[in-house]
Amino acid sequence: MRIGFIGAGKMAEAMISALLRRQAVAPDHLMAIDIDPERLSQMGRQFSIRTAADPNEALRFATVLILAVKPQQLPDLLKSLAPTMTADRLVISIAAGKPLAFYETAWPAARMVRVMPNVACLVGEAMSVFALGRNATAADRETVEFLLGCFGKFCALSESHFDVVTALSGSGPAFLAYLAERLAAAAEENGLPADSARLLTAQTLLGTARLLLDGVYPSPRALMDAVTSARGTTAAGRQILESSDVGEVLRQTIRAATLRSQELSRPPS
Ligand SMILES: NC(=O)c1ccc[n+]([C@@H]2O[C@H](COP(=O)([O-])OP(=O)(O)OC[C@H]3O[C@@H](n4cnc5c(N)ncnc54)[C@H](OP(=O)(O)O)[C@@H]3O)[C@@H](O)[C@H]2O)c1
Secondary structure: OOEEEEOOOHHHHHHHHHHHHOOOOOHHHEEEEOOOHHHHHHHHHHHOOEEEOOHHHHHHHOOEEEEOOOHHHHHHHHHHHHHHOOOOOEEEEOOOOOOHHHHHHHOOOOEEEEEEOOHHHHHOOEEEEEEEOOOOOHHHHHHHHHHHHHHEEEEEOOHHHHHHHHHHHHOHHHHHHHHHHHHHHHHHHOOOOHHHHHHHHHHHHHHHHHHHHOOOOOOHHHHHHHOOOOOOHHHHHHHHHHOOOHHHHHHHHHHHHHHHHHHHHOOOO
């Protein structure tokens, strides 16, 4: 498998580092394309992979093409590659808010797969969701599952869920990082040194995630109840938390991100 990344930004870097760490692909089977020459030489130095400025180079090189540019950069890119885009390679797009129909209209022959990953592929703990396009084959599905498995966990979902998926797992690391920042700051206010506050917060997030993922508790509610004793410290904290509007704020956070993804999905009027 030879993989070409069009767009060598944060997400491409996270995916390339995951693939190399897992030894899923040899460095000379990876190519990064970007319009920024500085960025390309940095990626070349960091990973010893091939680099090029022209997206057509990636088309010639790759059996799997990963589109990792910003959504607003896609229309021009799709137009420029339309004359040469055949069914010869699998094309995976990770762009937020762009439906499969957007690519399949511009590139009717392309074997497309839409993926929503997240930045945790940097540490092999991504949550990725994928939807196959109309020309994608069973072998393409296997390839996508293999690649997403290198980044972390994955599942297939109907494309109709992608806006809320984008809000929850795509943007989610930023929301949880905000909560981590606030929790650590609150601990500092109560006298804990900053570096200890950051460590305790991050490891507590990780441990909580593990308990839920491993099914030690069947639901977040069951975990909450298991660690809460009557009139204890957790009960005192929960009393504040659950009588506040945090639940409503989080509801609005996911709603706003979902609506923004829907907006990005609509063709410009
Ligand atoms: N960041 C996340 O957590 C996340 C999560 C899920 C999905 N995504 C999706 O992943 C995609 C990439 O996000 P990112 O955060 O990695 O963005 P990014 O850091 O801005 O990377 C995009 C890169 O592509 C370059 N580029 C733009 N047009 C190009 C072209 N025609 N040919 C080659 N390279 C081009 C950009 O250069 P310039 O900077 O010079 O424009 C930039 O270096 C986006 O579509 C986003 O929706 C991101």
